[in-house]
Every structure is written in C-alpha cells, then in structure tokens.
Amino acid sequence: MRTYRLALIGFGNVGQGLATILRDYGPTIAAQHGADYRIVAVNTVRKGRVYNPEGLDPGQLLQNCGVNQRLDDIPAPYTGWTVEQVIRESNAEVIIEMTASDLLTGQPATDYIRAAIAQDRHVITTNKGPVGLFYPELSAMAAERGVHLGVEGTVMGGTPVLRVGRELLAAAGVERIQGILNGTTNYILTRMAEGESYEAALREAQKKGYAEANPSADVDGYDAAIKIVILTNLLLGIPLKLENVEREGIGNLTTRDIVRAQQVGEVWKLVAWVERTPDMVKAAVRPIRLPATHPLAGISGATNAVTFVTKLLGEVTIVGPGAGRVETGYAVLSDLLEIHHRLNG
Amino acid sequence: MRTYRLALIGFGNVGQGLATILRDYGPTIAAQHGADYRIVAVNTVRKGRVYNPEGLDPGQLLQNCGVNQRLDDIPAPYTGWTVEQVIRESNAEVIIEMTASDLLTGQPATDYIRAAIAQDRHVITTNKGPVGLFYPELSAMAAERGVHLGVEGTVMGGTPVLRVGRELLAAAGVERIQGILNGTTNYILTRMAEGESYEAALREAQKKGYAEANPSADVDGYDAAIKIVILTNLLLGIPLKLENVEREGIGNLTTRDIVRAQQVGEVWKLVAWVERTPDMVKAAVRPIRLPATHPLAGISGATNAVTFVTKLLGEVTIVGPGAGRVETGYAVLSDLLEIHHRLNG
Numbered sequence: 001m002r003t004y005r006l007a008l009i010g011f012g013n014v015g016q017g018l019a020t021i022l023r024d025y026g027p028t029i030a031a032q033h034g035a036d037y038r039i040v041a042v043n044t045v046r047k048g049r050v051y052n053p054e055g056l057d058p059g060q061l062l063q064n065c066g067v068n069q070r071l072d073d074i075p076a077p078y079t080g081w082t083v084e085q086v087i088r089e090s091n092a093e094v095i096i097e098m099t100a101s102d103l104l105t106g107q108p109a110t111d112y113i114r115a116a117i118a119q120d121r122h123v124i125t126t127n128k129g130p131v132g133l134f135y136p137e138l139s140a141m142a143a144e145r146g147v148h149l150g151v152e153g154t155v156m157g158g159t160p161v162l163r164v165g166r167e168l169l170a171a172a173g174v175e176r177i178q179g180i181l182n183g184t185t186n187y188i189l190t191r192m193a194e195g196e197s198y199e200a201a202l203r204e205a206q207k208k209g210y211a212e213a214n215p216s217a218d219v220d221g222y223d224a225a226i227k228i229v230i231l232t233n234l235l236l237g238i239p240l241k242l243e244n245v246e247r248e249g250i251g252n253l254t255t256r257d258i259v260r261a262q263q264v265g266e267v268w269k270l271v272a273w274v275e276r277t278p279d280m281v282k283a284a285v286r287p288i289r290l291p292a293t294h295p296l297a298g299i300s301g302a303t304n305a306v307t308f309v310t311k312l313l314g315e316v317t318i319v320g321p322g323a324g325r326v327e328t329g330y331a332v333l334s335d336l337l338e339i340h341h342r343l344n345g
Numbered sequence: 346m347r348t349y350r351l352a353l354i355g356f357g358n359v360g361q362g363l364a365t366i367l368r369d370y371g372p373t374i375a376a377q378h379g380a381d382y383r384i385v386a387v388n389t390v391r392k393g394r395v396y397n398p399e400g401l402d403p404g405q406l407l408q409n410c411g412v413n414q415r416l417d418d419i420p421a422p423y424t425g426w427t428v429e430q431v432i433r434e435s436n437a438e439v440i441i442e443m444t445a446s447d448l449l450t451g452q453p454a455t456d457y458i459r460a461a462i463a464q465d466r467h468v469i470t471t472n473k474g475p476v477g478l479f480y481p482e483l484s485a486m487a488a489e490r491g492v493h494l495g496v497e498g499t500v501m502g503g504t505p506v507l508r509v510g511r512e513l514l515a516a517a518g519v520e521r522i523q524g525i526l527n528g529t530t531n532y533i534l535t536r537m538a539e540g541e542s543y544e545a546a547l548r549e550a551q552k553k554g555y556a557e558a559n560p561s562a563d564v565d566g567y568d569a570a571i572k573i574v575i576l577t578n579l580l581l582g583i584p585l586k587l588e589n590v591e592r593e594g595i596g597n598l599t600t601r602d603i604v605r606a607q608q609v610g611e612v613w614k615l616v617a618w619v620e621r622t623p624d625m626v627k628a629a630v631r632p633i634r635l636p637a638t639h640p641l642a643g644i645s646g647a648t649n650a651v652t653f654v655t656k657l658l659g660e661v662t663i664v665g666p667g668a669g670r671v672e673t674g675y676a677v678l679s680d681l682l683e684i685h686h687r688l689n690g
Contacts, residue, residue: 021657025518025657029516032516033516158517158657158658159658159661160509160513160514163513164505164509164513167512168505168509168679169505170377171374171377171378171678171679171682172503172675173370293643295643295664298638298640298643300638312366312503312671312672312674312675312678313503313504313666313672313675314665314666314669314672315664315665315666316504316663316664316665316666317662317663317664317665318661318662318663318664319640319660319661319662319663319664320658320659320660320661320662321658321659321661324659326657327657327658327659329657330516330517330657330658333516333657334513334516337516
C-alpha cells in the first residue's frame with residue numbers, strides 16, 4: 001500500500017466530488033489499486049483553510065461546507081495557511097488545483113501550478129485556463145522536474161476523452177476532432193428546441209450548476225474554444241492558441257430558428273472542431289444546423305461528445321457527462337491513479 | 346529502437362490489414378514509438394507458409410495474396426513450416442493468432458495460443474472463441490510465464506473498447522455494459538428498415554465482408570453473446586460462460602415488423618448486455634424495440650457501440666467501427682504497442 005497526501009486548492013463542486021468519492025470508495029480504491037489517498041490540506045476563499053499533516057476526514061470536510069460552518073472549525077494543528085505556504089511547507093505530494101480561475105487569464109490557477117511544480121509536487125488541475133493558455137510551458141516544466149501534470153478533468157469532466165485520444169488513438173492518426181464540448185449551451189439549445197426561451201433556459205442551466213460563473217464563457221463559445229485548444233495541444237501536439245480559434249456563440253439564435261429547423265428534421269448544435277492537414281491547422285466553434293441523423297445531433301442536455309476522425313480507424317466517438325460534481329471528481333481520481341501506476345510501474 | 350519479430354498465423358482480412366499498416370506506417374510508428382515491427386513468418390492454409398528470420402516485406406506479402414499467387418513463392422530460407430514449428434523454432438517474439446477458428450470450440454486458435462504461451466512467446470489474438478471460452482485459463486497461463494496476451498481485437502475491432510473499460514473506467518464502478526456488438530445483424534436491420542428483405546440484406550452483408558463464414562454465428566446472436574462473455578470476463582472479472590447468456594437472434598423479425606416500428610418512431614436493434622448486482626450477474630442478447638431517441642437507436646450499418654453504466658460517471662458510450670481490415674489490424678497494432686510500452690516502462 002502506498003499513501004499519497006493531497007492538498008486541495010479550492011473546494012467547490014469538483015473538490016467536494018473528490019471528497020465524496022474518497023469518503024465512499026476510499027477503502028475500495030485502496031484494496032483494488034494499492035493506493036491510499038489522504039487529504040491533508042484544503043484551502044478555500046470563503047470557507048477557510050485547514051491543514052493536518054496526518055490527514056483530514058473527507059466526510060467531515062463535506063459536512064463543514066454547509067451553511068454557517070467553516071472548514072477551519074475542524075480541529076487541526078494548522079489553520080490559515082496560504083496556498084503558497086501549503087505548496088512550500090506542507091507534506092502533500094500532490095497539489096490538486098480546483099480554484100475558481102479566470103478562463104482568459106488562467107489566474108490564479110497558473111501561478112499555483114507553477115509554484116507547485118517548482119516545489120517538485122505532482123499537480124492535478126481541472127482548470128481549463130492554465131492548460132489552454134500555457135500547456136507547452138507547464139508540461140515542459142513538469143517534465144524537467146520529473147513530476148506529473150494531470151489535466152484529464154479540463155475537457156468533458158471525468159469522461160476519459162484526453163486519455164482515449166492520447167493513449168489509445170494516437171497511433172491511428174487523428175486528423176480531425178469535433179464535438180459538443182459545452183454542456184450549458186447544449187442544455188440551452190435542447191430546452192429551446194422544446195419551446196423554452198433563451199433566458200429561461202440559461203437560468204435553468206445556472207440553477208443546475210452547469211453554467212460557468214460568467215455566462216459569456218459558455219454562450220459566446222469561449223469555454224468550447226479553450227477545450228478545442230486543449231485537445232489540439234495534447235492530442236495533436238500543436239501549440240494552437242485561443243485567438244487562433246474562430247468563434248461564434250449561440251447569442252444570435254432564437255427559439256424560432258431552432259423550432260423551425262426542428263420542423264424539417266434538423267438540429268442546431270454548438271460544434272467545436274479542429275482539423276489538421278500536413279501544412280496547416282484550422283479550429284472553430286460555431287452553431288451548426290445538423291441533420292437529425294448526424295451522430296452529434298442526438299447528444300442532448302448536459303451530455304458532451306467528441307468524435308475523433310482517424311486515418312486507420314475512421315470515426316470513433318465518445319459520449320459522456322461533460323460536467324458534474326462526482327463526475328469531475330472522478331477525473332481527478334483517474335489522474336491520481338495514473339500517477340500511482342507510473343510511480344509503481 | 347527495439348525490434349519485434351512477428352509470426353502471423355492466418356493471413357486473411359486482419360492479417361492483411363496489419364501488413365497494410367506496417368507497409369504504409371511502419372517508419373512513422375518506429376519514429377513515434379521506438380518500436381520496429383518485422384514480420385518474419387506467415388502461415389496460411391491456402392496460400393502457403395513462409396519464414397524468413399531476417400523479415401519479410403509487408404508489401405510483398407500483400408502482393409502474393411493475389412489470385413494465382415502464393416506466399417511460398419516469395420524467396421525465403423524456409424517454406425512449409427507448420428504452425429507448431431514456427432511457435433517452437435522460429436525467432437518470433439510475438440505470435441499473432443488470426444486463424445479462421447470455430448466460435449464455439451475456439452479451435453484451432455486455442456491450441457496455438459496455449460502452445461505459444463508455453464514457449465514463452467507473447468500472444469495477440471483477434472479470435473473471439475479462445476477468449477470467450479478460455480480467458481481465465483489462458484490469462485493465468487500467460488501471467489505465469491510472464492508473457493502478454495493481447496485480445497483488443499476480439500470486441501469492436503480496433504475501437505479500443507476493452508482498454509477503455511479496463512484501464513480508464515474500472516475505478517468508476519461498471520455496473521452494466523450494453524451495446525450493439527454485431528455489425529452484420531445491425532447492417533441487416535438497418536437495410537431492412539429501408540425496405541430490403543432479410544435475405545437480400547444478408548447477402549449484401551456477406552458481400553461487404555461483414556458476415557462471419559457461418560451466418561448463424563451472426564444472426565442467431567452467438568457472435569454478440571461471446572463478445573458479452575469477453576466483456577464480462579475482462580471488465581467485470583466474472584468468469585461468465587456462453588451458456589449463461591440468454592440468446593435470441595434476429596430470425597423472427599420481418600421487414601414488416603421493422604417498417605411498422607419505424608412508422609411510430611421506433612427502431613429494432615439486436616442489443617447485448619450484462620448487468621451485475623452484488624450477488625448475481627445476468628447477460629442476454631435479444632432484439633429490442635428502442636425509441637428513436639435512445640443512444641443506441643442511431644447506431645446504423647456496420648458501426649458498433651458500447652455503453653458503460655457506471656457508479657461514478659453515469660453512462661459513457663463509445664461508438665466506432667466494429668470490423669474491417671485495417672480497423673482490426675489497428676487492434677493488433679495497439680496490442681503490439683502495449684507490449685512495447687510494458688517492456689520499456
């Protein structure tokens with residue numbers, strides 16, 4: 001059995017999803033994989049900071065997230081440590097970065113990731129900003145320090161789309177990647193096709209916790225665009241940047257457009273894609289009217305899908321949840337297990 | 346660069362698909378992965394047997410498959426070696442077993458696989474019979490001898506469904522697996538929905554090379570059933586046997602049934618599934634009438650799909666080619682690369 005001490009930077013949906021998994025399945029994971037995951041530090045902006053080098057009980061952490069409760073009410077040797085202090089001075093081997101960071105600046109996530117790598121800690125992030133903006137730099141830094149940088153949760157939550165593309169389909173020669181990568185807009189378009197107004201559908205998506213804090217990230221296509229940037233960097237090995245992605249959101253679509261398309265058996269979807277030819281790469285996010293028989297036409301609600309168009313295998317599509325508390329928590333777990341398997345051959 | 350010498354037992358669609366990949370992408374694979382794959386022996390029933398310890402040219406092998414040509418016309422130090430002799434005496438590190446074997450006895454494939462493992466050779470097979478019937482025995486034997494047993498090509502050709510289930514979703518807690526696992530029947534049902542008769546659709550499927558030599562294996566559900574057995578053994582770790590799978594083929598469906606379902610927006614599909622509860626496992630193959638909105642309803646023609654229903658991630662579906670020359674050849678390549686990565690950390 002190998003023990004891994006984890007520091008959680010941020011404890012919102014994803015962090016709580018991970019804590020739920022460790023609370024409910026920790027012993028099963030330990031028995032199956034020989035890895036014992038122990039949360040030693042949790043840092044939040046609103047609920048306080050707590051550090052116990054011996055480990056904190058995940059159930060207790062979840063409980064102390066409730067209204068009128070604080071994480072730093074949990075009895076522990078240290079409270080109030082800053083993120084920098086945790087990264088430098090705690091005994092955590094893995095820093096799990098899940099802060100509410102700006103998609104377009106990647107901050108404060110990127111600074112935390114750089115600091116953690118510089119301190120020879122393994123890093124897992126579920127933040128799209130740092131990976132979409134700085135992946136070549138961060139991955140080179142991690143390689144140089146001999147630590148692991150896990151990013152599975154940045155695209156399609158726990159659905160293992162990055163690993164499938166990188167580990168299982170790389171040799172098939174990926175030529176094009178296309179998909180429905182933003183759950184909020186897909187949910188909105190699905191509800192609008194059922195006759196709902198744009199505003200009401202957006203409110204519903206926010207209530208269900210799908211929407212980004214700033215709705216522009218979803219509805220203007222930034223979220224899907226940065227995910228295409230991540231897929232391009234990781235799976236095609238091309239340092240595409242956000243400004244190279246042509247981008248159009250769903251703001252110009254009306255319920256009437258959508259219902260009218262449906263009457264002739266077509267569906268509006270916000271589709272993101274990247275295509276590579278021997279001498280160029282082209283990427284875009286744009287609402288597209290698809291025939292109902294198209295594989296992406298049936299992807300409804302908050303479900304996401306990615307199709308890899310490959311030389312040797314033709315088209316391979318993965319469909320799964322694109323967000324969700326426990327679902328994205330699972331992405332972190334899969335990165336943790338990857339670190340474990342790498343360190344233990 | 347590490348060299349791997351390969352012996353191909355059988356040189357039908359899959360073997361020729363693999364040779365095509367090595368002919369066209371061998372140098373790319375070597376550059377990307379540091380693995381140089383060299384075919385040294387090919388044994389066939391009808392086109393002869395050839396062994397060159399230095400390696401055979403894949404392009405030449407493909408050419409000598411043509412009408413009025415034979416593999417043993419290729420200049421080589423040895424011809425006429427039996428499979429047993431190749432396994433015992435050749436310098437091949439990997440035996441790739443792709444014979445036309447009986448689905449229900451697993452022979453002659455199983456004997457070849459046992460012999461190869463006993464001689465400490467890595468084995469890759471694309472034959473469902475041996476894996477469906479004897480996986481627990483064969484995998485234990487391989488583990489004991491310290492060799493690799495690659496079986497990715499037995500389910501959904503090169504679409505990496507076994508690897509996704511085993512490596513990427515295991516920790517998510519797979520509770521149910523369901524899918525469209527037989528391309529022939531799915532093609533037949535798709536064509537019947539377009540008004541074609543059963544007999545004409547079956548002939549088309551045979552002409553396109555989808556159908557098994559014995560059509561009963563497809564249309565009576567044996568092929569899908571043995572794939573469910575393989576998924577259950579490999580991904581759930583349960584030694585389910587073919588006789589434990591309830592099985593009903595598509596023989597009782599008429600074009601009228603199918604067209605009539607379609608008129609009310611429903612689709613007939615041959616669905617295979619396995620479900621596990623804490624104290625039992627249940628598996629079946631059966632034609633089912635699905636609403637058009639069901640994720641499996643849109644899987645048409647020779648495309649296959651598998652949905653994993655998991656505790657932590659909900660439903661994750663993989664859609665891709667279920668057969669095909671180069672596509673299944675890719676499954677063998679992915680097993681070869683797996684061996685390479687295991688041997689080289």
